[in-house]
Amino acid sequence: MVVKVYGPDYASPKRVMVCLLEKEIEFETVPVDLITGENRSPEFMKLQPFGSLPVIQDGDYTLFESRAIIRYYAEKYKSQGTNLLGKTIEDQGLVQQWLEVEAHNYHPPLNNLVLHILFSSVLGFRRDEQVIKESEEKLGKVLDVYEDRLSKSRYLAGDFFSLADLSHLPFTSYLVGGVGKEYMIKERKHVSGWWDEISSRPSWQKTDFK
Amino acid sequence: MVVKVYGPDYASPKRVMVCLLEKEIEFETVPVDLITGENRSPEFMKLQPFGSLPVIQDGDYTLFESRAIIRYYAEKYKSQGTNLLGKTIEDQGLVQQWLEVEAHNYHPPLNNLVLHILFSSVLGFRRDEQVIKESEEKLGKVLDVYEDRLSKSRYLAGDFFSLADLSHLPFTSYLVGGVGKEYMIKERKHVSGWWDEISSRPSWQKTDFK
Secondary structure: OOEEEEOOOOOHHHHHHHHHHHOOOOEEEEOOOOOOOHHHOHHHHHHOOOOOOOEEEEOOEEEEOHHHHHHHHHHHOOOOOOOOOOOOHHHHHHHHHHHHHHHHHHHHHHHHHHHHHHHHHHHOOOOOHHHHHHHHHHHHHHHHHHHHHHHHOOOOOOOOOOHHHHOOHHHHHHHHOOOOOOHHHHOOHHHHHHHHHHHOOHHHHHHHOO | OOEEEEOOOOOHHHHHHHHHHHOOOOEEEEOOOOOOOHHHOHHHHHHOOOOOOOEEEEOOEEEEOHHHHHHHHHHHOOOOOOOOOOOOHHHHHHHHHHHHHHHHHHHHHHHHHHHHHHHHHHHOOOOOHHHHHHHHHHHHHHHHHHHHHHHHOOOOOOOOOOHHHHOOHHHHHHHHOOOOOOHHHHOOHHHHHHHHHHHOOHHHHHHHOO
16 A cells, blocks of 8 residues: 655655655655645545645555654654664654754744745745844754754764654755755855755655655 | 753643653752743753753753653653553554644644733733734634544544643643633533543643642
8 A cells, every 4th residue: 555645746745755765665646736725625624624734645544744744654664764763762852852843943934934935926925024034043043053963963863864854854955945045054064064964865865856 | 860840830841740740750840930031041051052941851861842852751651650642653643643733733823822911011022912813713723623623532632641632731721721711612512521621630730730
């Protein structure tokens, strides 16, 4: 049974796709068009009552929220593909910690940059320069913490690639790409090295150019 | 070795305390005063580089982010106290899903209500009626999804109390208390029954009146 990943081929659904590639799990994507509001259709809302993406279907099991889905597969197939959780319970705790940092500190200002710089016209809302300025400042401060952390540790949770690093891939790819703020990564030596390393993984290369 | 929980005796540190009580783990609290900015002191920032609370110290292991800490203890002491993760990997996936819903759909509008109604004067910022109105509407829509879910399932992730339910306790307690919006829970039959059940657990009774 092949896992179905509902979503467009961008943004948070990619968090799931790159995880499935790391775990060597076969999947197919089911396109859902956010621009035409397909994610708000009654049929889709039966799968995901908030109208958000991605959603997976694995046989008769349905799961949503990208960071829940990647935790589920990392746990279910612990010994298949890359171990994305670390070896000890303490490692796992740090993976969870940095996953939460990604969700609560890193993602919100980055998401603002992505929405206001890349998607405001296609989604039909006003690009707000003040939001862009404040978000850039906030993200810079978060990246200063990352720089310090990554000067002592090869990856965020320790010396192993994990869900915590993986979760940064889709939106950081926007930051250094369409958002046009590559300098934020490049001017921080350890963040830059970390980004080069995680973004050159075959799983991400395959996902990003899909 | 007793676990140290850094934080004030309110808000997200309570998420950790109620979890430790459910898991029958001994702990002591170390007060950190947010009002005087103790969480921004260089000493505290060594423990938590973003200046957020809570943080735990367990021997020489330090961990921050409340939802990472509760996942860590639920996993580490799986068979001690209440099982907060469910029995199967699929249950665990649903626990993760509803924990993410709490973090990303439920908490942000509720946190706005708490900040603007309860804490704006003490934290020295302007109470914004527009934010209050919009947050109340958003939270209402999330609670409609909960009402539907809880009409089919005793708890959020299934027929067992889990981290997903527990994570709602501290801020929902504000909603029905100081925020003065108890009607949002009471007017939804299944949400109301669920709230009565989870908030009457001995662990929460002990935490809430601590």
